[in-house]
Amino acid sequence: MSILVVCEKQNAAKRIAVILSNGKARETYIHKVPVYFFERKGTNYAVIGLRGHILELDYPEQYLGWHRIKPRELTHIAPEKRVSKGARNIVSALKDLARENEGVIIATDYDREGELIGVEGLDIVKDINPRLEVKRARFSALTKDEVEGAFQNLVDVDYNLSASAESRQVVDLAWGASLTRFISIASNQSGKDFLSVGRVQSPTLALLVDREKEIESFEPEPYWEIEAKLEKKNKFTAKHINGRFKDKNEAKKVQKRAEGSENGIVAKVIKKEKKDKPPAPYNTTAFLRDATRQGFTAARAMAVAEDLYTNGFISYPRTDNTVYPKSLNLRNLLEKMKNSEFSSEASELLAIPRLIPTRGKTLATDHPPIHPTGAAKKKDLNRNQWKVYELVARRFFATLAKPAVQEVTNVEIDLSKEIFTTNGLRFIDLGWRKYFPYYTPKEKILPKMIEGDMVKVLGVEMIEDQTKPPNRYGQGALIAEMERLGLGTKSTRHEIIQKLYGRGYVKDSPPKPTPSGIAVIEALEEHARTITRARMTSTLENDMAEVAEGKKDFVDVVNESQEMLDKVFIILEENKENIGSSIKEALKKQRIVGECQRCGGELLITRSRRGKRFVGCSNFPKCRNSYALPQRGKLDFADFTCEKCGAPMIKFGRGRGRKKDVCINMKCEASKVS
């Protein structure tokens, strides 16, 4: 008997082979793909890893040209499965192995997409060898117990589960492709400049646009606060207990009254000890929240984390899990970390007799929370790698440490019957914050005071300020909000944000929607609201659950979605002109670089017929003023002109570095990019 085992990825294949063969598996390359061979209980095994999905859903060749079929008709074309570009070798290897084996065991991740990935592998091997006997191994961690258990209790492939993932694929493609084409064609955006629409990206962009509108329409209101400068051995300040006064006169009266007293009397002192609990283990979202606060973009942080993962320094960075699995030996891991830059931290924690890690709300089955897996020294890694490694290592330590203990003191002081209040903060025990010092609140030490004490009044000031609009979402906060709304997955959220940048829908950091981003969302909200709402995802989730349970048919989900799309397109087609012109107008606004020095027209970023970008005058051909632009790298306009020659400035940067202000006039010395 000989059996082929199909895993989700190469790493998993290797682990599974090692476990099942007790380390005796031989690695052989077939079509450049590593395959692991061994014998076990008289059966020969070959284990291969896929690369996630190996088949891709797309429309038939004849419809790939955007003008070959109307967008609304595209939704009625059945897409077909094709081998993904990067998976050709794997498919060749699968085919070879299908001929040589009598059975196949699907051992992909135990989740919805994993089931479909397995079925894709089956599609390939069954096509070559229909007589293959098929089984499924389900394990929730790549540990010896789990994997052994799964292979001793093989089950059947769950075609309902894989169909639920397929319905997602079909719905996403139909909505995404047809609306992307529609909106791009309506606004004349072709080639690299197309505009896109999708079930996840559009609601995400809408979050940013909504927030931006809140900020823009925010009307600041003035308010006044009264602050007393006080002294009792040390100087400190206290604010009037009313907080913000909306009425200046009222504030003034309070100030006058308080100013009248030379001394204040301590009216109340409340001291409390507060426990400050250690944080839960990292899942992807929490990790990205912290990494982006350290100045990384989410995509960059993920790339660095993946790099650390493949080099054995940290565990798999794509996870929803916030509970360490029982199989993770914390003590061994700390022993290992004694060889890292954090040997003293590891030793301290090892001294705790019983390690009780914190646990978060999500116990997922596919991967553990993000934690260090190997010891690293600063010199082993580059700067970014070290920053991420340190963050992960410190978080791991924090989850094993005891709570921090804060002493919080609230003092109220009476100045001529006006009450002023201030809070002190002191750490009695830093606890976990010693290991994870990133966001430790600042201590504020107040002088010792008891009720009835006299406090010298040095002055009473009125501070004028105004209410502030809400903040923009940072990338980390946006990812957290996406997670809350069920938008995207741990593996895709950061990519979705990058996509919004790539489309020119947002710019800068934190991401700020551009006119075209706003215009696209406004057009969709008005005419195709469904796609801009997170609800579309939750509806789809419900449908998928029903398909997985066998209560609903895959075909029903696809048909319902198609009916909805048909209705959406009736409205969209009616308003095509309007939609197109409003988006075009926004795009034009985005292209303005500045004023033309020759004729007073507008200088615009333009694409030549051959696709090269340059700056030209809006009065072309009357005015032929133009400037060359670098063809590669990110471009943005600055809102000021060159000091040397008066031409507009652009912000220009290649790669990751900060953008530089450069004059667009090549003859000007301020135009040097280097």
Add this chain to the structure above:
DNA sequence: GCAAGGTC
């Protein structure tokens, strides 16, 4: 040249 989801 489309989406989102896996993985690299």
